[in-house]
Amino acid sequence: MAHKIISKSQLSEDVFTADVEAGHIVRAAKAGQFVIISVNNEFGERIPLTIAGVNPQNGTIKIIWQRVGKTTAHLADLKGGDSIAAIVGPLGRPTHIENFGAVVCVGGGIGAAPLLPIAKALKEAGNKITVILGARSKSILILEDEFRKISDEIIITTDDGSYGRKGFVSEALAEVCRRTPKPNQAFVIGPAIMMKVCCEVTKEFAVPTQVSLNTIMVDGTGMCGGCRIEYDGKPKFVCVDGPEFDGHKVNFDLMMKRLAAYKEMEKTSYEQYKKHVCKIYRRRTGDG
Amino acid sequence: MANDNKQTKQNNNREAGGLTAAERYKIPPQDMPEQAPEQRARNFEEVATGFTEEQARKEALRCLGCKNAPCVKGCPVRIRIKDFIAEIAQGNYKKSLEIIKENSLLPAVCGRVCPQENQCQEQCTVGIKFKDIAKSVSIGRLERFVADLDVDDKDTPKVGAPTDRKVAIIGSGPGGIVAAADTRRAGHDVTIFEAFHKPGGVMVYGIPEFRLPKSIVQKEIDTLTRMGVKIVPNFVVGKTSTIEQLLKEDGFDAVYIGVGAGLPKFMNIEGESFVGVYSANEYLTRANLMRAYKFGAGADTPIARSKKAAVIGGGNVAMDAARMAVRLGAEKVYLIYRRTEKEMPARVEEVHHAKQEGVEFHLLQNPKRIIGDENCRVKAIECLRYKLGEPDASGRQRPVAIAGSEFQIEVDCVIVAVGNIPNPLIQQTSPELKFNEEGCIIVDEKGRTSMEAVYAGGDIVTGAATVIQAMGQGRTAAQSINEYLQQKTKIRS
Numbered sequence: 001m002a003h004k005i006i007s008k009s010q011l012s013e014d015v016f017t018a019d020v021e022a023g024h025i026v027r028a029a030k031a032g033q034f035v036i037i038s039v040n041n042e043f044g045e046r047i048p049l050t051i052a053g054v055n056p057q058n059g060t061i062k063i064i065w066q067r068v069g070k071t072t073a074h075l076a077d078l079k080g081g082d083s084i085a086a087i088v089g090p091l092g093r094p095t096h097i098e099n100f101g102a103v104v105c106v107g108g109g110i111g112a113a114p115l116l117p118i119a120k121a122l123k124e125a126g127n128k129i130t131v132i133l134g135a136r137s138k139s140i141l142i143l144e145d146e147f148r149k150i151s152d153e154i155i156i157t158t159d160d161g162s163y164g165r166k167g168f169v170s171e172a173l174a175e176v177c178r179r180t181p182k183p184n185q186a187f188v189i190g191p192a193i194m195m196k197v198c199c200e201v202t203k204e205f206a207v208p209t210q211v212s213l214n215t216i217m218v219d220g221t222g223m224c225g226g227c228r229i230e231y232d233g234k235p236k237f238v239c240v241d242g243p244e245f246d247g248h249k250v251n252f253d254l255m256m257k258r259l260a261a262y263k264e265m266e267k268t269s270y271e272q273y274k275k276h277v278c279k280i281y282r283r284r285t286g287d288g
Numbered sequence: 289m290a291n292d293n294k295q296t297k298q299n300n301n302r303e304a305g306g307l308t309a310a311e312r313y314k315i316p317p318q319d320m321p322e323q324a325p326e327q328r329a330r331n332f333e334e335v336a337t338g339f340t341e342e343q344a345r346k347e348a349l350r351c352l353g354c355k356n357a358p359c360v361k362g363c364p365v366r367i368r369i370k371d372f373i374a375e376i377a378q379g380n381y382k383k384s385l386e387i388i389k390e391n392s393l394l395p396a397v398c399g400r401v402c403p404q405e406n407q408c409q410e411q412c413t414v415g416i417k418f419k420d421i422a423k424s425v426s427i428g429r430l431e432r433f434v435a436d437l438d439v440d441d442k443d444t445p446k447v448g449a450p451t452d453r454k455v456a457i458i459g460s461g462p463g464g465i466v467a468a469a470d471t472r473r474a475g476h477d478v479t480i481f482e483a484f485h486k487p488g489g490v491m492v493y494g495i496p497e498f499r500l501p502k503s504i505v506q507k508e509i510d511t512l513t514r515m516g517v518k519i520v521p522n523f524v525v526g527k528t529s530t531i532e533q534l535l536k537e538d539g540f541d542a543v544y545i546g547v548g549a550g551l552p553k554f555m556n557i558e559g560e561s562f563v564g565v566y567s568a569n570e571y572l573t574r575a576n577l578m579r580a581y582k583f584g585a586g587a588d589t590p591i592a593r594s595k596k597a598a599v600i601g602g603g604n605v606a607m608d609a610a611r612m613a614v615r616l617g618a619e620k621v622y623l624i625y626r627r628t629e630k631e632m633p634a635r636v637e638e639v640h641h642a643k644q645e646g647v648e649f650h651l652l653q654n655p656k657r658i659i660g661d662e663n664c665r666v667k668a669i670e671c672l673r674y675k676l677g678e679p680d681a682s683g684r685q686r687p688v689a690i691a692g693s694e695f696q697i698e699v700d701c702v703i704v705a706v707g708n709i710p711n712p713l714i715q716q717t718s719p720e721l722k723f724n725e726e727g728c729i730i731v732d733e734k735g736r737t738s739m740e741a742v743y744a745g746g747d748i749v750t751g752a753a754t755v756i757q758a759m760g761q762g763r764t765a766a767q768s769i770n771e772y773l774q775q776k777t778k779i780r781s
Binding site for chain 2: 024025027028038040041042043044045046070071077085086087088089090091128218219221222223224226227228230234235240253254258260261262265267268269272
């Protein structure tokens with residue numbers, strides 16, 4: 001049961017998006033949930049990706065991913081019309097949506113992708129939305145227009161100052177938290193280190209904060225426990241207990257170590273893939 | 289008249305090798321040929337290579353053909369054991385396999401992974417005569433022998449006329465396979481939903497190739513496909529669709545739940561989330577299903593290549609994980625178990641194989657905490673020594689920690705194999721379904737749940753158990769489903 005890519009585009013240097021046929025997932029998918037993807041049923045690995053959008057009419061889901069290793073690079077090399085071998089989902093618990101009042105949504109880098117459907121759902125529930133989007137540089141900022149459409153206020157930060165304010169999202173977040181009245185709720189999604197720093201900020205201001213975690217997974221259904229984190233001193237499975245958690249209770253330091261568990265092996269795998277692709281390219285073009 | 293009977297009996301005996309009980313006792317038990325420990329510890333191929341024909345026929349002659357057949361009482365699916373063995377003794381392999389298949393659909397699997405020493409072979413008169421279970425007739429090996437001959441390779445079980453009824457089977461493990469085959473034989477339109485990308489359940493993600501080659505499981509799946517059973521992978525019931533949706537929106541008339549006990553237990557000790565600590569489920573799934581042993585040589589899923597690994601637990605899964613660690617290149621593999629070898633739930637054969645392959649057994653010890661380095665990578669495990677105390681609920685002596693007996697073992701990987709509990713995904717989305725406190729689905733003796741048209745069996749009902757038990761329950765539930773659908777059709781027409 002392969003899944004056809006209906007359309008695919010590049011959002012920035014290393015970030016891509018695709019609408020993929022996944023009729024069986026559309027019916028149940030809700031904001032905050034994810035899928036597990038594999039590009040090869042025999043030898044591929046299984047990686048979790050957030051469902052960034054759903055199109056019930058076409059029976060497609062939208063995925064957004066960053067090219068960081070072998071599988072994400074392979075996905076990036078696929079074109080419209082190609083197929084993805086396996087898509088499982090929707091997995092994880094949906095985001096708890098209610099009218100909190102004033103909500104601040106913080107998206108760092110690729111974290112903007114999972115944040116978008118959550119922000120949309122929050123807006124529909126009547127919340128006043130302040131969005132803070134951050135990226136290293138203007139060229140890799142994604143989904144700005146989409147967020148502008150649904151937010152009451154938007155603040156953009158770039159590490160290098162090439163767009164919006166120079167600085168980190170955590171600084172803008174602190175500023176928003178200092179306002180009176182302060183936000184009733186925060187949603188923070190992005191790299192682990194960014195979520196950690198943002199949670200330190202919101203903790204100081206006692207603003208309840210949901211984070212969405214993207215740990216290493218195999219099955220995504222609670223069977224392996226590879227995705228476990230330390231939450232309030234106890235183990236929790238991101239795939240079935242999450243992916244969203246109260247950010248003030250997550251042990252981010254340990255989570256970051258676990259995310260780096262296979263760093264060297266992942267690098268090897270990616271290098272091998274790049275070499276392999278080069279070879280095919282040379283063969284096709286008759287070059288070398 | 290009495291003499292005539294005696295005469296016939298002797299004739300029968302002669303046909304089956306013409307041996308008296310005393311002569312049968314004299315035949316030595318046949319040893320299973322296997323790869324040498326030092327050789328197999330470096331490959332992933334099957335350890336036991338199977339009886340030769342000569343061995344099988346010799347072993348079959350050891351069976352006394354007891355009138356009361358105590359072995360059958362030890363078999364969860366009541367295979368006509370002495371009959372299939374008698375056919376092997378006479379070289380009628382096709383007939384032998386037919387007899388087994390009356391009760392068991394997966395003889396090649398069960399012949400390998402059934403705990404025969406606690407089932408049929410425990411009851412065997414020959415073993416009892418010698419006061420040694422190891423001398424019982426090797427029923428499992430004979431079952432495997434005749435299953436492996438492929439004598440019925442091209443036979444696809446007959447399928448009844450279409451009934452216009454749809455059956456959903458959730459989970460493609462042993463129970464699901466049997467339930468699918470039996471409901472399909474009745475002519476129903478059968479679909480198996482599997483959460484993983486490959487069917488087979490625990491037989492493909494859990495039990496390693498060296499104990500159960502994947503090709504054997506695939507053969508059974510292929511048979512189902514030939515029978516017209518549809519297999520939908522990457523479909524998580526409880527997430528992709530609920531049981532209720534299958535019945536009300538997707539047009540299924542009955543559902544069988546055979547999802548197993550898939551959630552790994554952890555010990556809840558300090559350091560259990562450090563890098564290098566795995567559940568046995570994760571370790572084995574990476575190595576088996578995801579083929580991490582081929583990482584860098586085609587496979588994309590990595591796995592820790594540890595030098596010194598500790599495996600916690602004393603069951604078959606712990607043995608599988610320990611032996612997998614050996615094959616993945618660990619120089620030292622310690623199996624840490626808090627009781628003694630006598631209380632280990634693992635099969636004797638697996639314990640024996642693990643020891644042969646160099647796994648070091650640390651008995652009456654249990655971890656207290658896991659110690660990591662500055663990068664949270666495992667560097668040691670701290671254990672306590674134990675002694676056996678009063679018997680507990682399971683009848684085994686309760687292990688009691690000896691205060692102050694802490695000591696450390698240097699390791700770079702810890703694999704936790706202390707059991708599995710049911711996955712709550714279905715429970716969370718099926719409020720009508722009744723579960724017990726352990727999270728197992730409550731069923732009656734016919735496999736019926738509290739929800740109409742919904743049946744269940746295997747580990748999701750019993751908690752972690754065996755392949756054969758799951759198979760038996762799959763069969764019982766399938767029979768109930770067939771009866772239920774027949775009733776329903778009658779009412780409608």
